[in-house]
Amino acid sequence: MLITGASFGIGRALALQLGLAGADLLLAARSLDELEKVASDLHELGGRARAYEVDLTDPASVDAFTTQLAAEGVQVDVVVHNAGKSIRRLIAQSLDRTHDFRRTIGVNYLGPVQLQLALLPAMMARRAGHIVSVQSLGVRLPPAPRWAAYTAAKAAFDAWLRSAGPELRQHGIACTSIYLGLVHTRMSAPTAAYGQMPGMTADEAARVICRALIHRPRRIQPWWLGPLRVLAPWCEGLVDRALGWSLRRERTP
Numbered sequence: 001m002l003i004t005g006a007s008f009g010i011g012r013a014l015a016l017q018l019g020l021a022g023a024d025l026l027l028a029a030r031s032l033d034e035l036e037k038v039a040s041d042l043h044e045l046g047g048r049a050r051a052y053e054v055d056l057t058d059p060a061s062v063d064a065f066t067t068q069l070a071a072e073g074v075q076v077d078v079v080v081h082n083a084g085k086s087i088r089r090l091i092a093q094s095l096d097r098t099h100d101f102r103r104t105i106g107v108n109y110l111g112p113v114q115l116q117l118a119l120l121p122a123m124m125a126r127r128a129g130h131i132v133s134v135q136s137l138g139v140r141l142p143p144a145p146r147w148a149a150y151t152a153a154k155a156a157f158d159a160w161l162r163s164a165g166p167e168l169r170q171h172g173i174a175c176t177s178i179y180l181g182l183v184h185t186r187m188s189a190p191t192a193a194y195g196q197m198p199g200m201t202a203d204e205a206a207r208v209i210c211r212a213l214i215h216r217p218r219r220i221q222p223w224w225l226g227p228l229r230v231l232a233p234w235c236e237g238l239v240d241r242a243l244g245w246s247l248r249r250e251r252t253p
């Protein structure tokens with residue numbers, strides 16, 4: 001089982017939970033030292049995990065990673081696309097920052113697609129496998145200001161997997177999208193207000209992913225998301241006014 005973004009946060013918590021449950025893990029991210037710490041903690045406890053350095057924003061790095069896996073004869077049956085990068089910034093402050101959009105699309109969309117395409121032939125040949133996308137609730141809600149770079153990139157991979165899902169199921173491959181709300185990790189920490197808001201811990205979020213790995217549903221989302229999505233088109237004006245009010249309030253000293 002491959003977990004991307006296993007060096008910190010949700011991915012790290014997931015690696016520890018699955019490793020202790022006996023899974024044979026491939027851990028991928030840029031911080032090789034952190035991945036090796038997770039792997040060695042697991043080895044001490046009797047688990048099996050190998051660490052791989054990969055930068056999802058760099059096509060050559062993703063290519064080198066998948067080539068290495070093939071050379072090692074590693075069969076990947078389950079992929080948890082968990083690595084992610086968020087950026088919370090006003091468009092007015094992003095005018096000279098196209099790199100923000102390139103980075104977020106690289107980590108959250110293009111890199112995962114390149115990785116998955118390289119792993120698919122073997123999964124298709126075996127007619128088995130499970131692809132899990134660790135998603136943000138933001139992609140199922142009316143898009144919020146400041147999150148343009150992140151939400152667009154997460155939504156791209158969400159649409160990719162939901163579009164590929166029916167095709168992949170024909171090849172015996174299950175696909176699951178997990179829509180998480182706030183999780184208190186390194187990613188959410190820079191936004192001070194989130195510290196006061198209710199959210200999951202990384203361990204709690206990892207348990208949700210474990211549930212997905214056992215039951216393989218098409219999606220996991222909070223129960224209230226369905227009714228909210230039905231109501232949303234009727235409340236567009238109200239939502240726009242509320243978002244405008246919160247932006248003005250944040251900017252007023």
Ligand SMILES: NC(=O)c1ccc[n+]([C@@H]2O[C@H](COP(=O)([O-])OP(=O)(O)OC[C@H]3O[C@@H](n4cnc5c(N)ncnc54)[C@H](OP(=O)(O)O)[C@@H]3O)[C@@H](O)[C@H]2O)c1
Nearest residue numbers: 005007008009010029030031055056082083084183185187
């Ligand atoms: N935290 C939240 O509130 C929240 C809510 C909904 C969904 N999510 C999603 O949950 C997932 C995990 O987020 P988290 O909260 O655990 O964040 P995190 O603690 O910042 O962890 C992000 C992981 O992604 C890896 N990563 C970042 N850039 C990468 C790159 N270029 N190449 C390879 N790996 C890279 C990081 O490792 P390196 O830095 O070592 O590369 C790290 O392991 C993300 O997909 C995120 O979108 C988070």
